[in-house]
Amino acid sequence: MEEIEIIHSIRKFNRNYVRSIGLLEKTFLNTGYSLTESHILYIVKEHGKTTATDINKVLNLDEGYLSRIIKKLISNSILTKEKSQVDKRVFKISLTEKGIKEQQKLDELSSVSVAGIISHLSLPEQKELAHSFNKIMRLLYEE
């Protein structure tokens, strides 16, 4: 296998995969949240109390855009923020009770959606699939 074939394999994957799993659709799994919003909620759950800057270390969004999304999520009682006492430029962001529930719902839906995508495969095949994904993760992000 030559370098050009390697690149073509990856590009072919890119073309097919992203659309097939619906990551380009405007509303994430018909939840009323966008993919980006759901991603933000996931990160806040993972980090516990966090900050816009921290979120953006992962997502790399336009700062203004992120600020607005957070504002919206706060006004919908999904997130809260409190001014940090250590650094008064910073706001600590966390999930509200409602936010926790919503995030869990999104989490569940996302899993169900993935389960659907692999449901036609046998368990051994699903395992092979997961190994392939894990291998890619390792190669691309851990070396």
Added chain:
Amino acid sequence: MEEIEIIHSIRKFNRNYVRSIGLLEKTFLNTGYSLTESHILYIVKEHGKTTATDINKVLNLDEGYLSRIIKKLISNSILTKEKSQVDKRVFKISLTEKGIKEQQKLDELSSVSVAGIISHLSLPEQKELAHSFNKIMRLLYEE
């Protein structure tokens, strides 16, 4: 490995991969084309003369949206259309000379971008990577 771990592996991949390769960005590799537009041009190149309906068998976009994108690409002299004589509802779409050049440019940029993403890996690692992508493709789309 249990089912839940399988799903988590895939979801982790989804979270990381799509953003890291820039597939969510509005303009595709700073070319002035969107990912969707560049995708359409790719399909027209592959198919030669084709139709909006045929394109949408691959992309599944909103019909109105697709119609508008094609209109725009025509007005920018990237695509042309001519009424089919066999079925007068249908327009045959193809790349103009300019369109061919633009598509090649996009193609090249896309390959360069992928090459950059895998450039830190050795050739054997790149091969492993490609095999993993191919395996996923086979499992998800060929069974």
Added chain:
DNA sequence: TATAAATACTTGATATAGGCAAGTAAATTT
């Protein structure tokens, strides 16, 4: 220690992507 530079976040203006519904014209079914 005063000043400059960097960091964290916000706001305004605007572009673009994408979605929904209704509509035209031609072809196919019944």
Added chain:
DNA sequence: AAATTTACTTGCCTATATCAAGTATTTATA
């Protein structure tokens, strides 16, 4: 011949995203 389906278009709208400028606070530097 009438009803249905297919291929495509248009109008209207919202959400997503981008760019640029601005405020407040903290950190670096001269």
